[in-house]
Amino acid sequence: MRNNLEIALKISSDLMTYCHHHGATDYDTKISEGDEAIMYVIQAYPVQVTDEQLEGLVKRLNAPRQRDVEHEYWELIGESEDFSELMLVGMSCDEAKIDYDGTTLTFTLLRHY
Numbered sequence: 001m002r003n004n005l006e007i008a009l010k011i012s013s014d015l016m017t018y019c020h021h022h023g024a025t026d027y028d029t030k031i032s033e034g035d036e037a038i039m040y041v042i043q044a045y046p047v048q049v050t051d052e053q054l055e056g057l058v059k060r061l062n063a064p065r066q067r068d069v070e071h072e073y074w075e076l077i078g079e080s081e082d083f084s085e086l087m088l089v090g091m092s093c094d095e096a097k098i099d100y101d102g103t104t105l106t107f108t109l110l111r112h113y
Contacts, residue, residue: 004113008038011089015107018057018086019044024105037094040109047105058098061109063090 008031016027024044032039049057090096095110 004033004038007092007111008033008040011092011109011111012040012042014085014089015040015042016044019047019105022047022049022053022105037110037112040107040111042107043104044106045104047100047103049100049105054098054100057086058096060087061090061093061096061098061107063087065094066091 012029012031016024016029019027019042024047026045028041028043030039030041032041089109093109093111095108097108099106099108
């Protein structure tokens with residue numbers, strides 16, 4: 001499997017691409033590598049998403065992690081234009097929290113090694 005930094009950058013890129021398609025022009029990204037996990041905190045603004053879109057986003061990013069087939073998901077992430085790859089991002093992470101205040105969308109993801 002690819003190294004953790006490559007995966008972190010790809011996941012961050014996919015999340016920022018989603019935000020870009022929903023109007024974001026400013027991004028704050030923090031990727032922290034710890035001994036046992038990597039944490040992503042990504043804020044994007046201004047973002048316009050409906051309650052239905054937000055609900056779908058939360059559902060996709062909270063898909064259960066699939067360690068046994070994760071290497072296959074890596075190959076698929078970024079291959080789709082319809083954002084279904086965000087479920088693949090969710091399947092590559094252990095925890096996902098999404099906050100939206102009407103203009104700023106914040107992702108906090110945790111991925112254990």
